Amino acid sequence: MDILSRMEEFILLSVWKLQEEAYGLEIRQYLSDLTGQELSVGAVYVPLKRLKKRGYLESWDSEPTEERGGRSKRFYKLTQKGIGALQQVKTVQENAWSNLPDIGFDWAPAKS
Amino acid sequence: MDILSRMEEFILLSVWKLQEEAYGLEIRQYLSDLTGQELSVGAVYVPLKRLKKRGYLESWDSEPTEERGGRSKRFYKLTQKGIGALQQVKTVQENAWSNLPDIGFDWAPAKS
DNA sequence: GTATTAGTTCTAAAATTTAAAATAAATGTT
DNA sequence: AACATTTATTTTAAATTTTAGAACTAATAC
Numbered sequence: 001m002d003i004l005s006r007m008e009e010f011i012l013l014s015v016w017k018l019q020e021e022a023y024g025l026e027i028r029q030y031l032s033d034l035t036g037q038e039l040s041v042g043a044v045y046v047p048l049k050r051l052k053k054r055g056y057l058e059s060w061d062s063e064p065t066e067e068r069g070g071r072s073k074r075f076y077k078l079t080q081k082g083i084g085a086l087q088q089v090k091t092v093q094e095n096a097w098s099n100l101p102d103i104g105f106d107w108a109p110a111k112s
Numbered sequence: 113m114d115i116l117s118r119m120e121e122f123i124l125l126s127v128w129k130l131q132e133e134a135y136g137l138e139i140r141q142y143l144s145d146l147t148g149q150e151l152s153v154g155a156v157y158v159p160l161k162r163l164k165k166r167g168y169l170e171s172w173d174s175e176p177t178e179e180r181g182g183r184s185k186r187f188y189k190l191t192q193k194g195i196g197a198l199q200q201v202k203t204v205q206e207n208a209w210s211n212l213p214d215i216g217f218d219w220a221p222a223k224s
Numbered sequence: 225g226t227a228t229t230a231g232t233t234c235t236a237a238a239a240t241t242t243a244a245a246a247t248a249a250a251t252g253t254t
Numbered sequence: 255a256a257c258a259t260t261t262a263t264t265t266t267a268a269a270t271t272t273t274a275g276a277a278c279t280a281a282t283a284c
Contacts (some may be wrong), residue, residue, distance in 0.1 A: 001241085002149055006118045007272070013208050016215065025231060035204055037114055040274045045232065047272080070230025071280040083215060092147055093205065096125050103128065103195065113272085119241070137262060152243045157263065159241080182261025183249035 004089045010034070011047050012056060012086055015076045023062075023073040024048060048076065056082035116201045122146070123159050124168060124198055127188045135174075135185040136160060160188065168194035 004012070014030045015022040028044040051057045062073040078086075116124070126142050127134040140156040163169045174185040190198075 001119065001122075001147055001151070001155075003118065003147060005240095005271070006115065006121075007113065009118075010113075010208060013212070016212055019213060023231085034207060035113055035115060039113070040272090041232080042234085042275070043113075043273050045234095049233090050271085068230080069228065069280085069282040071232070073231070078215075090209070095146060096122060097202070100125070100128055101131055103190075117240070117271095135262085152241090153263080154244075154265085155242055157265095161264090162240085179251095180261080181249085181251040181259065183263070185262070 003092060004085050007043070007047055008051060008056075009086065009089050011044065011051060012078060012082050015057060015078055015082075016086070020075070022076045027076075051082070052076070054081075055079055056085055115204060116197050119155070119159055120163060120168075121198065121201050123156065123163060124190060124194050127169060127190055127194075128198070132187070134188045139188075163194070164188070166193075167191055168197055 010031055011027060014027040014034075018026055018030060024041070024045055027048070028039050028041060031044070032039050048057070052059055056079060057076045058079055059074050059076045062075060122143055123139060126139040126146075130138055130142060136153070136157055139160070140151050140153060143156070144151050160169070164171055168191060169188045170191055171186050171188045174187060
């Protein structure tokens with residue numbers, strides 16, 4: 001399906017949400033909080049690269065220095081294409097959840 | 113992430129939506145309409161089996177006969193676990209889309 | 225220089241998705 | 255009865271995505 005995977009959607013949304021602070025480890029932390037589940041570093045960095053390569057994100061590296069140790073951060077920002085892909089997934093998502101019948105059907109055959 | 117993939121979510125929702133008519137090819141058609149994209153048969157049957165094996169769906173086969181040719185259908189129905197997984201994904205999804213700042217940031221460095 | 229901290233890259237295994245050919249099981253036709 | 259047609263599921267292998275975590279980088283602190 002030519003629709004963002006859930007991981008891709010979540011990463012794009014993290015970038016949106018985090019604004020000036022959208023970089024790898026921060027995104028990882030944000031998503032862990034959101035879903036209540038630990039996330040390996042690879043689980044974030046691998047799709048980030050892919051999303052950039054495909055034009056959903058752009059990036060730039062922070063100036064080497066700041067306050068304390070550690071290497072520089074790679075910040076991300078949504079492109080127009082990225083925003084469009086999010087809009088699309090939102091629409092399809094909403095359609096999928098619309099007009100569902102009441103749950104609690106009873107048409108399955110009785111269990112033997 | 114221990115959350116339904118998008119394909120899994122969509123298939124479970126199809127089963128919910130289609131009620132008495134929830135079987136492979138019908139689900140495929142429904143999802144093609146929903147997303148506006150053709151879907152191979154494997155793209156539906158493979159995850160259907162997985163979802164059943166994991167307890168999100170139960171199934172039974174239709175009586176061999178009906179009106180016209182063709183082999184019997186395998187119908188699906190959500191289990192409690194399946195409903196729960198959909199509820200979870202809905203909640204996380206809604207959280208992910210809440211409280212997003214206005215889009216149209218301008219903190220990226222100027223293009224060189 | 226050596227330790228510490230913060231971050232990214234790499235990479236291989238596992239899991240999922242996808243496409244399409246094969247198979248199955250029913251009815252219709254001659 | 256044999257063969258064609260229709261509807262549906264199964265199989266399978268390739269492609270893609272996800273995941274974990276070790277390795278590496280680059281800065282500051284001592």
